[in-house]
Amino acid sequence: MAGPLSPLVRATRSYPVVAATLAVGAVGGVLELAGAATAARVVLSVFALAIALRQSRGMVADLRAGTYGVDLLAILAVVSTVLVGEYWAALVVCLMLSGGEALEDYAAGRARRELSDLLARVPRVAHRVQPDGGSLDVPIDEVVPGDELWVRPGELVPVDGELLTVDAAFDESSLTGESLPVEHRRGDALMSGSVNGGEAIRVRATATAAQSQYQAIVELVKEAQASKAPFVRLADRVAVPFTLVALGIAAVAWAVSGEATRFAEVLVVATPCPLIIATPVAFMAGMSRAAKTGIIVKSGGTLEQLSRVRTVAFDKTGTLTHGAPVVAAVHPAPSWGAEEVLALAAAVEQYSAHPLAAAIVAAARERALPVPAARDPEEHTAHGVRATVDGRAVVVGKEGFVRSAAPGVAPAPLAPGQTGVYVGVDGAYAGAVALADEVRAETPATLAALHRSGVRSTLMLTGDAEPTARHIAAQIGIDDVRAGLLPQDKVDAVRAVTERPVMMVGDGVNDAPVLAVADIGVAMGAKGSTAASESADVVVMLDDLARTVRAVRIGRRTLRVAWQAIGLGVGLSVALMVVAAFGLLPAIVGAWLQEAVDLACILWALLASRPGKEERAAEVLPLTPAPLRVPAAGPGGGDRPGVPAGGRGRE
Incomplete structure (x- = not known):
């Protein structure tokens, strides 16, 4: 029996005020059923006043810290309902108050272990x-x-x-x-x-x-996490004017009528439950909807930031591109065919564990080319492979390595960002295979959709050489490019952005610091590092960049619904306060009507779980993109440390 009770025990320990309110309500109900209405009134009233006292301490602490929330109105509502004998209404106010805080805490909680992947990978x-x-x-x-x-x-x-x-x-x-x-x-x-x-x-x-560099990354993430500003509750922004209006109406009603009960009757329908409950419910609905589409949003504050994002920065490798080399083109020598060159290269490379070798073999198999067996393969680390294929001596690898066996090797026309694997057969140059990191098919459409959703600027932050980065940027339509960056440089670049909030999208361990320091960090978590996922505010579980647009749209929809729910609650409450001020709304009736207002706000807030008209009308970006090959664009140069100019060679 301990198993089924354990979730209840955990919930009770996490939210003791909610549990105590429900327990006191149960006790009060039993007492009233037993005919002990006075005892029930005493139990519920004492408890409600105790909650009001507890809330008062929090209010004083907030005032000292310079923040003004809905606490004052909540305290006055509880005390007033107790004084006019509406102790059940007072208990309901207490329940909605504590329950709203619990929901908000749940929506804002980040149930993750920061930096666990980084710390686990640090060499010991x-x-x-x-x-x-x-x-x-x-x-x-x-x-x-x-x-x-x-x-x-x-x-x-x-080190x-x-x-x-x-x-x-x-x-x-x-x-x-x-x-x-x-x-x-x-x-x-x-x-x-x-x-x-x-x-x-x-x-x-x-x-x-x-x-050393790796430890520096760990420290950057810790520093960035510690520097994040806390999320200000949405309801607090309207709490002061709403409180002043409620107190003003109540005071005027008391002064004009000369009846103190009017003051209490007005405050009964002025409980701040719509303010307290609408925002966390809307945010939880938005977070739930995001999760159903493969987007994990870790806090309600993140949803608000998503709704206002103005700049989106991207890592290149693994984010705008797939992060793995593919065959972009085959450049055969005269008298050789492209398919023959690729098949011979694959025949030799199938015995190598090198990433470029795997890409060549995969390309040959995708084209259904016959890949013959090779005999006596001999791999020269970081240079290439020699083998005998159908009685012919084949050498595959870096330009200089192949030239030593086939003097006629000519530089291949490689585009920026491409690397060349050269092929020699029986002492003659046969051709070269160009490989590159392919752009995601959905990348251009994603960037265009972000602009249509209100994003003013897009930015690429990458450790690649500038020619490679600008070549990719020209294909996808990104606004600004920063190349040759280390993790600290990316952090500095994001901090310098003036159009805020800024959203950073990345997937690697090197992206963890900049994801943490951005206003919104989005990790491509499907195949990205755990460190990036844990440092981010949003994790895209599917390997689909288009989900970043969906996250922004869900944020905008959620915030709009939350404001609508707050507006609905405030508007109905003000209307009820005016009616109560004329003595037309007894306290008991007002308490029930206020609960109807609360219910209306909750139901409206739950609309955040459904798409709005704008989202339904928006085009659907591809979710299972087809490969987009990076075309050859003529000779180019590369300035990446340790890589020959033009990106040529077996790397």
Whole structure:
């Protein structure tokens, strides 16, 4: 029996005032049924006054902090209803007050563990090189500049350092967002958090763990989270004028009639329950609707920010693009066919674990090309692969590597952002395969839809080289481009945006700091890092950039419905107050009518769970986009560290 009761126990512990109000109501009901109406009145009245006293303490604390909410009117409503003998009405006010706070807390709560993925990935141990060439595992905090370390295949570089091995390829996507492996040679600087993609390498530490790049990302996220401004309750913005109007009507009614009961009767129908309950209900409805479309919004405050967003910034790799290399074009040499070159490249590359190799093999299979078996494959790390295919000697890889076996190699016409894999057969140049990170099919339509939804500016923030970034931006219609950025640069760029609120969309560990510091952080959580998802305010669970537009529209719809529900409640309450001021509305009738007003506000607020006319009329963006290939656009140059000009070569 403990199992079924556990949720109830947890709810009671989380919201003890709600539980106590319900319990007191049950006791009062039993007493009245037993004929002890006086006892019931005493129990309910004492409890209601205790709640009013408790609320008074919070009101005083808020006043000292310079904030003005609905607390004063709530306290006066409870006390007045008790004094005129409407103790059940007082209890209902207490229930709506505490229940509204509970709903608001629930809507604003962020049930997630901040930075868990970042902290889990931080290296704990380093392999220090010993005099005999072996290694000794030591805590990472013991590593000092000058120590030589082994980094095994697939491991993260534990601290910032200098490469001592001749050359190696690294996955730096978690730091810069670069989707393609990056080549480094002896003497190059390495950032902690880079993943060694080849054989074991030796690195000389140039910084301690605390001073290294990966730890800097962790600290940036912590700082950004701590600097976020708290969300101001929507109801508080109309609380002061509503309170003044209610008190004014009540005071005039008392003064004109000379009856103190008029004051209480007016305040009975002036309870702030519509203000308290409408906003959290509308926000919860909006959050529920967003969740049904694969969008997790973590707080009610985020929905309000989404409704007012003016600038949207995007990471490139994995957000505007798919984040994985694909074959963009095949450039055969004279007398060679494109399909033949691709099939030969795939035949050799099928034995390699390199990301570019996997993309070439996948492209050949997509085209249903026959991929023959290869004999005696010989992989040269970070350079290429040699093998024998149908009796022919085939070499595939970087331009220089292939030229050593096929002197006639010519530079391929690569577009910015493309990298070339060259193919040589029996000493002759056969052609090159151009690979690139493909743009999402829904990206251009998403950017256009954001502008139609009220966004004034779109911005690309990327660690890629500027020619690559601008080439992509020209295809998708983005307004501004910032390239060659590290995580701190992205944070600075978002902080400098003047058109606010600013929404940042990203998916990698390197995006976690900027997602946290943005007014609204949106993580593409379907295949993005957990760190990005936990630092963000919104997580798109489906691999669909168009959901960002839907999130903005849901935010606008939710806020509009919340204001409408508040307006409905305030308008009906004011009307009832005027009627009560003329003595035409007894307190007991007013209490029931006020509950009808509360119900109307709740039902109206629930409209946020349904799309409005604007959303129904809006075009539907593709949810399962078809591939959009990045076309070749002639020769180009790249300035990414460790990558040959033009992006050529096996990276």
